[in-house]
Amino acid sequence: MAGIPLSDDYPVRRIPIVTYLLVAANVTVYLLSPMSQLAVWYSAELGARLCSVDVYLLHWAAFPTELLTGRQLTAEQAAAFTSCPVGEYTKVPWMSSVSSMFLHGGALHLLGNMVYLFVFGPCVEDRLGRLRYLAIYLLSGVVACYGFVLGEGIGTTPMVGASGAISGVLGAYLVVQFRSRVITLVLGFIPVRLPGWLMVGAYFALQYFLYLSLSISPDAENNTAYGAHVYGFIAGLTSGLLIYRVRWRSGARLSDVH
Secondary structure: OOOEEEEEOOOOOOOOHHHHHHHHHHHHHHHHOOOOOOOHHHOOOHHHHHHHHHHHHHHHOEOHHHHHHOOOOOHHHHHHHOOOOOOOOOOOHHHHHHHHHHOOOOHHHHHHHHHHHHHHHHHHHHHHOHHHHHHHHHHHHHHHHHHHHHHHOOOOOOEOOOHHHHHHHHHHHHHHOOOOEEEEEEOOOEEEEEEHHHHHHHHHHHHHHHHHHHHHOOOOOOOOOHHHHHHHHHHHHHHHHHHHHHHHHHOOOHHHOO
16 A cells, blocks of 8 residues: 555544444454464464365455356365365355455455554544445445456455455545545655645555556466455545535535434
């Protein structure tokens, strides 16, 4: 992500309950997952833990093939993904576009996402209202998943992470509070007070550039779904604009909606 945001200067008028719950849900799911070294019940033996990770991903991660076909992986496809014993399980493929938002591959992956959500989420929640904010978060995550797999095609590399949903929050932030100032760590240690629109715009420009670079060089090694970030951001931006258009027509004060 572009820089490390620490805080913005928008004074929220109510406790951002949804943002706090989303952060808590992401952290809790990670700590209970086999990706967390704290989850000792998955075994301390490396081989057994790796098998637990594979089986966990089969159950809850978003696989492009499943999303495009609407059917869970066959036994042969699951065997190609992992050599570990899987057993019988039932999965609703489209629901994995939601469940995958709460999975993270490591502590740094989780931390990076939660920092952005914690800084930008409260403002969007306060300006749009809790239910609209939650809807934008979930919708952006789903659009990010499907947008990415439609562009990439059939594959069995699992997608995990809240980046697509959080990119949607950033897109909505650009609509509702672009005049804010955001204290950001540039180069990892220099605190700079930047306009919100510049911080968010730089994030989108970077994700879009990396997405285009990988499109031009598809053989380049990469483990980050930059396309999902782009589609999630556009979904959040579009949703934010639509909500503000409705507010302008109705004269309603959406910031007062709970």
